[in-house]
């Protein structure tokens with residue numbers, strides 16, 4: 001594993017970091033196949049995010065439970081090890097896997113957002129984002145360095161179809177128009193190759209996608225600290241939380257959110 005950090009950014013200081021060559025070509029190929037399998041066999045959290053009739057952008061969650069390649073990358077090898085190092089813990093909780101698929105010609109972006117407000121959890125958690133295809137244009141992940149130290153903004157609905165967020169009043173301020181204020185926001189755009197990883201503090205503002213010149217598959221795995229607790233939010237969170245017993249101060253069920261000891 002070549003885990004050279006590029007750009008000298010760190011999750012602690014900047015809320016975002018780029019690690020080269022975290023997973024090799026064989027595992028990347030297995031994961032591209034896994035995404036195609038999931039598209040053909042969608043799970044309960046599968047969504048088409050793009051508007052009807054447009055080249056598709058799709059996503060699904062929690063496929064570690066039935067797709068071997070996703071289970072292995074999330075639970076074994078360099079990812080949980082790196083997560084434990086960044087979170088500063090011995091064990092980590094596998095919070096969520098989420099893949100994204102953008103078809104050639106699709107133009108639906110993942111808008112600027114933070115991962116934090118979608119989850120009734122504290123403290124912050126870590127997202128490891130891995131491109132599995134060469135990034136087809138200026139559509140890779142980009143992040144506002146240092147934004148993990150700032151405000152938490154309202155969650156943004158990604159889907160043009162079935163919602164990914166629960167209904168309810170959004171009491172937080174909307175995410176600012178980051179692309180319109182280049183002097184205010186320090187936007188970091190890592191130049192990633194397939195198999196690289198971009199690490200994001202859950203409070204870091206980030207975006208991806210846009211007009212894709214070719215198929216673009218990527219995978220995000222989110223890891224939480226073992227001392228993570230539920231914190232009820234006065235705003236809507238990700239729809240899947242309705243399936244879980246969420247109680248103020250409670251802990252995550254290890255059946256649904258396995259604890260991993262990377263060793």
Ligand SMILES: O=C(O)CCC(=O)C(=O)O
Pocket residue numbers: 098100109110115127129141206207208209218220
């Ligand atoms: O790759 C994408 O389109 C979005 C990824 C992302 O925002 C995330 O996983 O939090």
